[in-house]
Amino acid sequence: MADWSYWLAAAGVVVILELFSGTFYLLMIAIGLAAGSAAALLGFGEAAQWLVAAAVGIIATLVLRRSRYGKPQERIDAARNPDVNLDIGQTVHVPAWQDNAARVMYRGALWDVELAPGVSATPGPFIIREVRGSRLIVAA
Incomplete structure (x- = not known):
């Protein structure tokens, strides 16, 4: 088998491991x-092949790291995330309060x-800001 x-x-x-x-x-x-x-196919020596593979791999990894796909995403608590819980942002009418x-x-x-x-x-009316179990946390 050829080097390439x-x-x-x-x-x-x-790629399979990925x-x-x-x-x-x-x-x-x-x-x-x-x-x-590709370097092997072009006839470069073994050292040059390793150098090209390492350089391209490192550069590709750095480019990925700087892109939006390489940055860790901000964790949002599901109890406060309206994309997870559709109750958040809805209005509820509270007729009376007892000890908050x-x-x-x-x-x-x-x-x-x-x-x-x-x-x-x-x-009065309040907006749901968070859901904790069967408890709604509301704000004006």
């Missing part, structure tokens, strides 16, 4: 290995309602 086919076989194995890991970093290493295969807590009918069921910090307990 070993490089491509290694790139294929790394499918199991779910990150793009192994894919960038596979791109470097494919570049090493109330019970209201919402979506056909009784829910316990608590005030978010810094909100005064006055009867």
Whole structure:
């Protein structure tokens, strides 16, 4: 077998491993290995092949790291995320408060309602800001 086919076989194995890991970093290493295969196909020596594979792999990894796909995403608590819980942002009417807590009918069921910090307990409409179990945390 020729040198370029070993490089491509290694790139294929790394792509398969990347499918199991779910990150793009192994894919960038596979791109470097494919570049090493191209260097072998062009007739470069073994040291040059390794150098090309390493350089392309490192550059591809750095480019990925600077892109939006390489940055860790900000974790949002599911209890406060309106993309996860469609109740967040909805309005509920609280007729009366007792010790900063109330019970209201919402979506056909009784829910316990608590005030978010810094909100005064006055009867009226409130917006759901968080859901903790069967308790709605509301703000004006």
